[in-house]
Amino acid sequence: MRPPLPHTTLLTLLLYAGLFAHPAHAELQPKQVVILTNAKSPESLAVAAHYAAQRGVPTDHIVRLDLPFRDNLTRQEYDDLVVSPLRRALKERDLASSIRVVVTTYGVPLRIDAPILSKDEKAWLTEAQSWVKASRTRLGHIRSAFEQMTPDLPQSDHPTNVPAQEILEIARTATFLPRVDQAWRAAVQQVQRLPPSESERALQELLQLTQQYGGWGILLQKGTGTAQSDISTDNPTMAAWRKLLEQTSPYWAGFGREPIRSHRRLIYRWTEHLFGLRGVLEMASAEVDLLTYSYADASLDSELSLLWWDRDLYPVAWRWANPFYQDSSVNPDDLPILMVSRLDGPTAEVAKGLVDRALQAERSGLQGTVYFDARGLKAKDAADTYGIYDQSLRDAAEVVKQRSEYRVVLDTVEATLSQPGAAPDVALYIGWYRLRSYEDAFTFKPGAIGYHMASAEAITVHDRGERGWCKNALERGITATLGSVGEPYLDAFPEPARFTTLLLTGKYSLSEVYYLTSRYVSWRMVLFGDPLYNPMRGRSRPTGSSAMSLPVSPSDQSLGDPLARLAQKHREQDSQMARLVKLLLDAETGHATSAR
Secondary structure, three states: OOOOOOOOOHHHHHHHOOOOEOOOOOOOOHHHEEEEEEOOOHHHHHHHHHHHHHHOOOHHHEEEEOOOOOOEEOHHHHHHHHHHHHHHHHHHOOOOOOOOEEEEEOOOOOEEOOOOOOHHHHHHHHHHHHHHHHHHHHHHHHHHHHHHOOOOOOOOOOOOOOOHHHOOHHHHHHHHHHHHHHHHHHHHHHHHHOOHHHHHHHHHHHHHHHHHHHHHHHHOOOOOOOOOOOOOOOOHHHHHHHHHHHHHHHHHOOOOOOOOOOOHHHHHHHHHHHHHHHHHHHHHHHHHHHHOHHHOOEEHHHHHOOOOOOHHHOOOOOOEEOOOOOOOOOOOOOOOOOEEEEEOOOOHHHHHHHHHHHHHHHHHOOOOEEEEEOOOOOOOOOOOHHHHHHHHHHHHHHHHHHHOOOEEEEEOOOOOOOOOOOEEEEEEEEEOOOOOOOOOOEEEEEEEEEEEOOOOOOOOOOOOOOOOHHHHHHHOOOOEEEEEOOOOOHHHOOOHHHHHHHHHHOOOOHHHHHHHHOOEEOOOEEEEOOOOOOOOOOOOOOOOOOOOEOOOOHHHOOOOOHHHHHHHHHHHHHHHHHHHHHHHHHHHHHHHHHHO
16 A cells, blocks of 8 residues: 555644534434435345334435446446436435435445446547657657756756556656756756846747747746747737637636547647647646546445536546545535445345444443554655554544543554454554454444554455455444455545544544545545444533634535536536637637738
């Protein structure tokens, strides 16, 4: 499991100190839940009926789908057998604007395969790959030319520490372009220092190279040192380019979420005019990633968070930032995100038990011991995610000590809790890192919550011989857990201190805690347990007062009419593309006329 980008811990530290007040919070209600069940499986129907009866979910909130009884669906099956009928059912039952949570049940497939490229998409991918190769090669030559203008400066490479085959194309581009930019800036400074007798020729060469590098966009920037030339800023040519940049600027930002489906050569041609080879490389790199489906598989539940999003509105090829995550902000113009949790396990009886034990813990209180299994790692720098997460485990232990009466066991040695009986009476467990090799060290109290941060621990919960954490913990009586159906990368897991802090407030249900502390949707993670479960409701230790407040719950977000908003999104998308194409075609006509 490779480390991703660094994370902030400010929110968690503020929460430790009790600096967050508790706002008025509308508790997640059973009427905001829809239950998804497999109509072909009596066991699935029984789990759905049991949950509805125990939690008071209206029976018309049970949606029966005709699904194959297996762990995975193709992307086409997911669209046809899950998305379309579920949208239709919610619309027909007048539930589209009120449902916040989808509960998947035993018998509903767990994973979705990556999509298969269409004939057009294959052609676009080949084309984008050729543009990446050509523009990167030409930019390499331009970089060398910039460096030749600064012969007295040392030339140094900055190789990435991540193997090229293991990162996205846009990440390779993000590593490459700063080197070109550094060489360009050094060349600008060098030309500015030249005496007048030498500067004119050097300036002309610099302007030519700069235009190839960054297009008219960079030439027209003030303060770059390249806006001064023998062409006056009042020149009609300069004014025309500036006007075109201003007119088209609102529309370029939309590229990067989906491949360019029409007028491809026109758009790439004008990308080079306006933003140079740098812009071409960035756009083509994004397209390569959007059309490379190595990372496009997902858990069904995580993908279902985007029920109201069509595939052309988000990058299905990669994970999508969860707007509910604490450090994010929800765009009111975006389509809604749903919370999804799963009642599943090796058997239907295990799945039902998740509900029964959650209710028992809510009635009697969650008893037992809290365990954090760290490894004693120290963060080497802000990008050392292993060290950051290990520190978060230690921070979580302090949170529990300060905010509860629980007995806390913190293990900070490399070896995991592995011996039978090593962790009895678990109320909460978070730790790592034994990959898909469950160690039978735990006994779980009713209501116990826990997760193990390792890859593919939820790839299945049904196979008898499966050794992953999720299947075995569920089988042995844990009430709520989470895991991944593939390689998730470490930052896909909730940071332990964040998760623990919000759980202990008693202000959020299980699903809300998970979605407030998880960075991604349309990814490989899955949450097991009753989404309404809140073992700390009315039992949290009071904190200090402050003007700051806890994060707004996902269940408090406004949904509006998702289907109407979806139709509006498509109209806006089509309109923006049409306006951009018209502006570029008009500019191309004018450009050709002036050339004659």
